[in-house]
Amino acid sequence: MTAATPDTAPDRTGPSPGACPVVAEFARRAQAGPDRPAVVLPEETVDYRELAARADAVARALLDSRGEGSEPVPLMVLHPAWMLAACLGVLKAGKYYVPLNPHHPDARNRDLLARLGAALVVTDGAVPGRLPGRITVLSVGELDVRPGTPGEPGPAVAPDQWAYALYTSGSTGLPKGLLQNRADMRQNIDRHAALGIGPEDRVTLINADGFVAAVSNPYMALLNGAALVPYSFQRDGVHDLIDRLDAAGTTVYYSFPSFLRQAAAVSEGRTTDRVRLAYLGGESVHSSDVLAARRLFPAATVAVGLNSTETGLTRLRLIPPGAEVPDPVPVGGPVPGVEVRVEASPAVPAAVGEAGRIVVRSAFLHAAQWTDQGPRPLTEAVPEADSGTACEPAPRDFRTGDRGRLDGTGQLVHLGRVDGxxxxxxxxxxxxxxxxxxxxxxxxxxxxxxxxxxxxxxxxxxxxxxxxxxxxxxxxxxxxxxxxxxxxxxxxxxxxxxxxxxxxxxxxxxxxLPDPASGTSGTAVSRPAPAHTPAPAPGDGPDEARARVLGQVGEIWSDVLGAGPVLPGDDFFSLGGTSISALRVVSRIRKELGVPLRLAVIFETPSLEAVAESVLRELKGT
Structure with missing residues (x-):
């Protein structure tokens, strides 16, 4: 059965339609600085004129194929510039986008496409086989892109129409679709004003596997005339991060703290003074993370924020160079348009310094969960508040799953989760x-x-x-x-x-439950560690060299994973490997064999035999 389209659900009222606030601001930036870089990639730089033209091409194709009206448009696009253009094009066409990662299992993506009931999917070539239903595939490579030609105005949309749906892990055992509307999306970008991002900035767009979900970070740059510098952990690794940031002229670094920790662990003293701002968010930030950022970016102010998919940014703290770093690190003070309080129990405020549940209140807080019956609001109306206006809706509350406490200066300290x-x-x-x-x-x-x-x-x-x-x-x-x-x-x-x-x-x-830190099965038997195998000698024949490299790489795998002897056909991730342990393996190979192995090799060809072959080719200089 086709899922209900959220915007056709009953009882949705709101302000009068007009231009999408995100699309309108991007258009102004593109008109003011068409030649300014928008997306900086190793192989090309896409300026604002070109990005706007691609977005217009997507919007035209959607309207030609589907006509006007709000509906979900899944995006399975790996090229960063085209993904951003697709997001903007969907918004301009009056529809809402749903990022689906092509790297995820086909079965998962097919299930999500079926649950969405989507009639069309936008792609740059990566779609799961046997698409459910009669879904039209719109390939960005076949679009009519017209740089320098102003696009037609998009259909009028109401600020409370949906902008995007983002699937995250769900507490019911299935992925959970979270919807955000256009006004909330735009206001969330304004909450980042203290970061001072402007046209002279180049902002990192770091992702795990090359797929850009495009929710807040990209617009934080594009709606302020800045350029984005995409960077993939799996494809690019972290060993050459500092050099890549320097080469791209990066001035604003943004990532999860866990990525920064990995970069700091292999930096070998390399730093860059170009970065003026290091923004850490999405995970808990420790004082050691702030100090690691200072080592990598000596001239940078460190920004720490608290945000979630449901609420956007809710607190922000700036720590200038040389300022004292508290432990634990508070996630900051108020941001525009948001009130945060801590409750000891429902409707009972916690005392200063007392731990409790974090509750967020804002007039721009209308997140909903996708269901087959339409959207289910995740926030609650404030009983004592007035009905609001078109420009300033009535405030709503969101009871987060986070614990925290407010100190005597009003700074919020995040204390983890209260749920699963x-x-x-x-x-x-x-x-x-x-x-x-x-x-x-x-x-x-x-x-x-x-x-x-x-x-x-x-x-x-x-x-x-x-x-x-x-x-x-x-x-x-x-x-x-x-x-x-x-x-x-x-x-x-x-x-x-x-x-x-x-x-x-x-x-x-x-x-x-027993301690999982060993990462091994409770039924596993103790296995002897493999003997040390030297790197290939200059006089080795092809078979001897291959055997020696296989043994050396296998020893590194065994040591890092604690897996005992490893067979040539063993899969790194089936043995319990993670992105962290993959980084350790690559670091060991680089150090012990002198081979500049890319992290992507383990993700793309995860068998021991295939990784050893890549090492052997590097040793031979081919």
């Missing part, structure tokens, strides 16, 4: 969704999934599995999960256990 949501490698993860997927694997009788902290302060997932199939292995389980879940949802540690501990009332006693 955690951040893994920068992604929102509901452990219930992962637990549901693990339990559905053939051969699993029962499962529990919990987050845990690794030795380097990263958060990963551990799965405790009671098997009904005696032949089930941790590697086989991970392989099965990788067919339906994105990599960040696949547990890095799988422990096969005879039973799960229970409390007196029969619930799983998660506090009594």
């Amino acid at each position: 949501m955690v951040k893994v490698r920068g992604y929102r993860v509901e452990t219930v969704e992962v637990e549901s997927a693990v339990s559905a694997v053939t051969g699993v009788a029962e499962a529990a999934v919990v987050p845990y902290e690794t030795a380097d302060d990263a958060t990963e997932l551990a799965a405790y599995v009671v098997a009904k199939d005696p032949d089930l292995t941790d590697a086989a389980l991970r392989r099965a999960l990788s067919e339906t879940l994105p990599t960040h949802l696949v547990p890095s540690s799988v422990l096969l256990v005879p039973r799960l501990p229970r409390t007196r009332n029969g619930k799983i006693d998660r506090k009594a």
Whole structure:
């Protein structure tokens, strides 16, 4: 059954239609500085004129194919400039976009497309096979792009019409679609004004695998005339980050703290004075993260913010160079248009310094969850507030899943979550969704999934599995999960256990689960560490050289993963590898073999044999 379109749901009223505020501001920037760079890539620089022309081409094609009217438009576009153009084009056409990562399993993307009931998908070539229903595929490579020719005005839209839907991990065991409207989206960008981003800035657009979700960070740059510098962790790694930032003239660095930690760990003393602002968000920020940012960017002010998909930015703190770094690091003071309070219990304010649930209030807080029956509001009207106006809607409350406390100066300290949501490698993860997927694997009788902290302060997932199939292995389980879940949802540690501990009332006693830090199965047997194998000697023949490199790389894998002897066909991620451990492997190979191996090699060809072949080619200089 086709899902209900949110904008056709009953009882939606709002201000009069007009130009989309995001599209209108971008058009002004493109008109004022058409030759200014908008997206800076190693292979090309796309200026504002070209980006606007691409957006116009997308809007024309959508209106020609579908006509006017709000509807979801899934975007499966990997090229960063085209993805940004597609987002702007969908908004201009009066519709709302839904980013779907082409790197995620086909089965997952097909399911999301079916749940959306979308009639059309925009792509640059990457779509899952056997698309559900009769979905039209709009390829950006076939569009009529007309640089320098002003585009036709888009249809009028109301500020409370949806701008985008973003799928995140869900607490029901399925991905959760979150909707944001256009007015809220624009106001969230204004909340970043204290960062002072302007036309002379170049702002990083760092992502895990090359896919740009395009929610807030890109518009923070584009609506202020700045340029974006896309950077992919999996494709580009972190070893050459500082050199790449310098070469691109980057002035504003933005990333999750976990990415910064990895960059700092392999920087080997390299720094850049070009970066004036280092903005850390999306995860908890420690004092050590601020100090790491200062080592990499000596001239930078460090910005720390608190934000979420539902609320946007809610607090912001700027820490100038040389200023004292508190521990813990507060997430800041108020931002325009947002009030934050801490409640000891519902409607009962917490005292200064007392921990409680964080509640956000704003007139621009209309997030909703996608359902088959239409949107379900995630925020609550404030009973004592007036009805608001077209320019300033009535305020609404959102009870977050975050804990915090306010200090005597009004600074908010974030104290973690009160529910099952955690951040893994920068992604929102509901452990219930992962637990549901693990339990559905053939051969699993029962499962529990919990987050845990690794030795380097990263958060990963551990799965405790009671098997009904005696032949089930941790590697086989991970392989099965990788067919339906994105990599960040696949547990890095799988422990096969005879039973799960229970409390007196029969619930799983998660506090009594064994320590997952070893990352090995409870049924695994102790295996001897492989003997050291030297790098290929100059006189080695092809077979000898290949065997020696295979042994050397296998030893590094074994040591990093704690996996014992590794076979040539073993998959790095099936052995429990993560982005963090992949970085460690690449660092070891670079240091011990003198080979500038790219991190992308492990993600693109994750078998031991394939990685060893890449190392061998580098050693031979081919």
